[in-house]
Amino acid sequence: MASHGIRDQVAIVGMGCTNFVENWGASLDDMMIDASNEAYASAGVNKDDVDAYWFGTAQSAMSGIALARALQLQNKPVTRVENYCATGSEALRQASYALAAGAYDLCMVVGAEKVKDTGFQGLNANPIPNDGTARTLTAAAMFSMIVPAYGNKFGVDEDTMRAALSHIAVKNHYNGARNSRAQFRKEITVETVEKAPKMAGTLGLFDCAGVADGSAAAIVCRAEDAHKYTDKPIYVKALSFIAGNGGGLTDPNYDYTTFPEIAACAVDAYAQAGVTNAREQVAMAEVHDCFTPTELLLMEDLQFSARGTAWRDVLDGVFDLDGELPVNPDGGLKSFGHPTGASGLRMMFEAFLQLRGEVPEERKIHSLAEGRKLALTHNLGGYPGEMVSFISLLGAELD
C-alpha cells in the first residue's frame, strides 16, 4: 500500500467563486457559468483550451451533461463526481491525477450546488430505498454528540466547552464579515451565540453552518506549464482522501472525541507534503466547520493541538485571523453556508487568494509574512463514526 502523492506536479492557475447566498434569482447553470467564466479569465484561457472537466455536485444534477450543457462545451470529457461534502475537493483531486498521469494538459474543475430550491431547511440527502432502520437524525444532532463526550473525556466543564464553541462561531463570523463573497457578513457576539434557539443537543443556531447556493471553479495544469498561464501559480503539495468504513458506528471503542478518518488522512497528507510539524509549518487552514464542535475536534485531528487541548488553543486565539495559525480566514462554512459540491473549491479559493497575496488588507493573515508557506484545506462528509475526509496542502513555491 502506498500513497505517493503528486507533490509539486500540478498547479492551480486560475479560480473563480460566486457569492454564496440563498440565490433565489440564479439557477445551478447560472452559478456554474459565473464561476467558470471567472476561472477562465483568472487563468487567461478560453473554453476550448481546457481538455477535460470534472464536475462536482452532490445532488443538484446528474452526469457530466449538466455542466456540458450549461457551458455548451464542445465534445469535452466531463466527469460528474460525488463524495458527500468533500465532492468539490474530490473533483479537483481527480483532475489533478489526470494531469499528473499525462492524460490531459489543462483541466477544469467546477463544483456547484443548488440547495435552496427544495423548500426545506438544512441539507437533505435524496432518499435511497432502504429497510427503514437507518437513523434519520439531522447532521446537527449527530455532531452534537461530540460535546458531552469530549467534555467528559477531557474534564472540560460545560461552561468552558460553551466558551470554546462560542469563540469558534464568533471568530468565523468575524472573518466572514470581511469577505464580500460570504453569505453572512455580520460580526456576532458570544451573547448572540449563546442566546440563539437550540437546534440539537447543546448546539444553537449559531453553532451550525448556514445553508447557501454557490459555485466555485479551478483551472489546473501540470506544474511545468503553470507559468504559461500565470505568474502566481499555486502548487498542489498533497491530496489525501479517506472513506471511512463506518466502524465508529458499530465499534464501542470509538468515543466521539476524534474523527479517526481525518487523523489518518492528516498523517497521509503531511507525509505527501513533507510536513513534520503541522502546528509550526501550516500558515492557514480552511476546515470543515459544519458545526462548532467539529472545528474544535479538527484542531486535534489535524495535529494543530495536542489531544484534549484544542479548547484552550481556541480560547487563546491561536486560530483567530491575527493568530498564530488562522483557521477559516474566509469565514468558513459558518459564514458561507455549505453548497456541498462547491464548498471544497471555495476553501481552495481562499487558500489561492491568501497564498497569492490577493485578499483585502482586513483579511490578511500574518503567518505567511512570518515565513510559513503552506495552506491546508479540509473537507469531511458524513457523521462522527462514519465519514469521508479530504485534505489538501497548497503552496506558492516549488520545494
Place this chain on the structure above:
Amino acid sequence: MGVEAARLALRGVDASKHSGPDALLFGTALPAYADKTNATAIHAALRLSSSIPAFDMGASVGSTAGALRLGLSTIGDRLIVMSDMRTGLAGSADEANGGDAAAAFVIGESDAVVAEYIGGASITEEFIDRWRTPGDIRSKVWDDKFSELTYVAAGRQAYKNALEAAGLSADQIDLVAVAAPTARIGSALASKVGAAKVVDDLTATIGCTGAAQPGLVLANALESAEPGQTIALVVLADGADVMILRTTPALAKYTPVRSIAKQLESGAPLAYGRFLSWRGMINVEPPRRPEPARPSGTAAARTTDWKFGFVGSRDSQTGDVFLPPMRVSSDGQRTDQMEDAPMADVQGTIATFTVDRMAYSPSPPIIFAVVDFDGGGRLPIELTDTDLEEVAIGGRVEMTFRRLFTADGIHNYFWKGKLIRG
C-alpha cells in the same frame, strides 16, 4: 405493545419444561393493517420459526376472547397476543375511560402450566352496543342502560353454563375477573355471580382496554392468585364468554417478568396536547424537512431478522458484534464468517447522546443515544419513553419494539432504546 407483551410472556416460560408455541393468534380492535396480516409483524419480532402460523382474529373487541377460548379448548401450544388502543374524540367518555394495553399468554400442556382450563361457555348476542366504521377513530355507543341489561343477562347465563361445564358451584370460584365495555357494566355483573373475590379490572388505573382487557384482567387475577384457586374470566363483548381456570402448584414458583403493578409504578404523566398529537387528534407543525420516505418492502424483506428481530451478526473469530449485521469482518479480511447475534434482550450503556429538535418524528424532539451493548456491539439509536433530563452518559438502556413512523400507509417497525429506571 403486542410484541412487548409476547416477549414478556415467552420469557416467563421455563424453556426447559415447555417448547415454543406452534401457532400465534393475535387480536385487536385497532389493526395496523387491513388486508395484510398483523400477526406476522409480531411473529417476526419474536423470531418464531416460519413454519409456525400467525393469524389475526379479526378487528373486534371480542376477537381476543375467541382466541383465548380457541387456544384453551383445542389441543396445541398457542401464543395468544391481545393488544389494543382505545381511541375516541377529544372530551369523549372513551377518551377519558379508555386505556392502551397488551397481554399475551402461552397455552400448552406441560409442567410449566400455571393455570388449567377446566370449562367454559359462551352466549352469543347480536345487538347494537358499540360500533365503528373501519378507519374511524371513534366508536359510537347506543344506550348504556340497554347494554348493561343485555350484558349482565348474557354474562349470568354464560357463567351458569360454564360452572356446569366445569362441574363447579358458584361458591367454588375464588376469583372472578370481568372484562366489560365499561367499568359499570363489569361491576354490575361481578356483584351478581357470587364469587369469593372480584379481581381489580384496572379500569381505575389503566382504563378499559378493549380487546386487551380480557388478557389484562386474567393476568391481574393470576398475579394475585394462590396455587389451587379457581378463576372465572368473564368477557362481555357481543355476548358473553366465560372461561374457568384452576391454578396449579407451578404458580408458586412463577414470577411475572414484569408485573402489572411494577409497570404501573414506572408510568409517567403525559401532557394532554402530546397525547392528542400521538392520537392524531391534532396536527403538530412538522419540521420543515422532508418527511421520511416509506421503507422499501423488498429491502425490509431481506433484513427481517434485523428489522423485526433485532439480530446483528457476531464475527465467529473475533467476537465483534455488528449492528446492523455485516458480512465482512472489521479488518476486511474475511467474508461470511459470522453467526447470528440476537440483541433484543441484551441491555446496553449510553456512550453519548443528544436531542434533535429538527428531525422528523411523530413525537418530537428525538432523544438519541449511542448505545454500547453488554458483551459487544454498538448502535446509535433513538430513545423512547424517556425524558431528556434523565439521559446521561453511563445510563442503562433496554430495547423495545416500536413504530418509527408511517409513510404511504406502511408502518415502519423497528427497535428503540428505553432507559432502565431504578
